[in-house]
Amino acid sequence: xTSPSLAPAHPPDGAAPAPALPVPLLGxxxxxxxxxxxxxxVDVPSGAAAFGALALAACLGxxxxxxxxxxxxxxVLAALPAVRLSMMAIPAADLSPVGRSxxxxxxxxxxxxxxxxVRPRCWRLLRRGPGGWRQQAAVALVxxxxxxxxxxxxxxLPAGGLAAVAVLALTVVPEELLxxxxxxxxxxxxxxxxxxxxxxxVYAATFLGYGSPPSVxxxxxxxxxxxxxxxxxxxxxxxxxxxxxxxxxxGWLLAA
Amino acid sequence: MSPALPPTLTEFLGxxxxxxxxxxxxxxxxxxxxxxxxxxxxxxxxxxxxxxVLHLLTVVAAPLLVVFAAIVLERFRDLS
Numbered sequence: 001x002t003s004p005s006l007a008p009a010h011p012p013d014g015a016a017p018a019p020a021l022p023v024p025l026l027g028x029x030x031x032x033x034x035x036x037x038x039x040x041x042v043d044v045p046s047g048a049a050a051f052g053a054l055a056l057a058a059c060l061g062x063x064x065x066x067x068x069x070x071x072x073x074x075x076v077l078a079a080l081p082a083v084r085l086s087m088m089a090i091p092a093a094d095l096s097p098v099g100r101s102x103x104x105x106x107x108x109x110x111x112x113x114x115x116x117x118v119r120p121r122c123w124r125l126l127r128r129g130p131g132g133w134r135q136q137a138a139v140a141l142v143x144x145x146x147x148x149x150x151x152x153x154x155x156x157l158p159a160g161g162l163a164a165v166a167v168l169a170l171t172v173v174p175e176e177l178l179x180x181x182x183x184x185x186x187x188x189x190x191x192x193x194x195x196x197x198x199x200x201x202v203y204a205a206t207f208l209g210y211g212s213p214p215s216v217x218x219x220x221x222x223x224x225x226x227x228x229x230x231x232x233x234x235x236x237x238x239x240x241x242x243x244x245x246x247x248x249x250x251g252w253l254l255a256a
Numbered sequence: 257m258s259p260a261l262p263p264t265l266t267e268f269l270g271x272x273x274x275x276x277x278x279x280x281x282x283x284x285x286x287x288x289x290x291x292x293x294x295x296x297x298x299x300x301x302x303x304x305x306x307x308x309v310l311h312l313l314t315v316v317a318a319p320l321l322v323v324f325a326a327i328v329l330e331r332f333r334d335l336s
Contacts, residue, residue: 107319
């Protein structure tokens with residue numbers, strides 16, 4: 001059962017519906033994200049500039065006549081390219097692997113905090129969903145069957161070994177909060193049932209410049225699964241736990 | 257690249273030289289400057305500023321300010 005809080009809002013009877021976020025605009029934004037990711041593979045500064053332009057363009061969204069779900073989506077659309085730009089720009093090359101992981105997580109955490117501050121209360125992030133904590137714990141266990149596939153596709157363990165992997169596991173928390181915790185319910189208000197595949201596509205696009213086609217496909221599949229679970233359970237706590245567990249298990253399998 | 261391990265891992269594994277590149281840093285500073293100037297103009301040009309636009313500008317500025325602070329700290333460390 002899909003959480004009713006994530007269903008698209010409907011205007012009161014008799015009232016003229018406010019304009020929704022134009023789908024071509026949303027499609028153009030998503031296309032811009034993909035182009036920026038692909039530009040990263042050719043020229044990093046150009047890709048960075050593309051992300052910056054996309055973030056600034058999202059800030060112009062309120063100038064359009066939008067309904068409430070469309071207006072709620074804009075902060076997430078602005079945060080995504082800003083976080084991607086921050087992660088490629090933060091100077092952490094001289095830090096230890098553990099310090100580097102922490103440094104890369106801070107901008108995403110800050111962006112999530114700012115966006116989460118004005119989110120609707122029905123977008124539960126780390127609170128218990130309608131199914132309770134047992135349901136969230138069950139969602140986290142989804143990581144168990146996924147770990148062998150992730151280990152098969154993963155690069156070698158980073159320097160620092162399992163300790164670095166443990167810190168890395170924490171860095172996926174803000175990413176998961178952004179892509180599943182905020183993006184899925186925000187898109188659900190605008191595009192309804194297509195929210196989960198669109199959010200999964202956005203997440204998989206971040207692997208375009210880094211991974212092989214099987215990795216991108218796997219990222220899309222993981223995004224679909226976690227996005228559906230987030231929408232179905234009404235909370236992001238379980239999927240955050242699943243990602244953390246997935247990173248830890250993948251690191252353990254690589255070290256074994 | 258595994259979907260379990262985020263793209264940050266690639267930075268982590270050695271493509272992070274891009275993070276210290278001057279060009280990317282300039283892009284960040286340019287975007288941050290544009291956002292901050294826009295905030296000032298919006299707040300000063302209208303007695304009732306568009307809070308929704310201001311909030312979006314804050315969403316973009318906040319992580320970039322973290323990067324800016326990190327860049328400045330790194331430069332001070334290089335100078336010392």
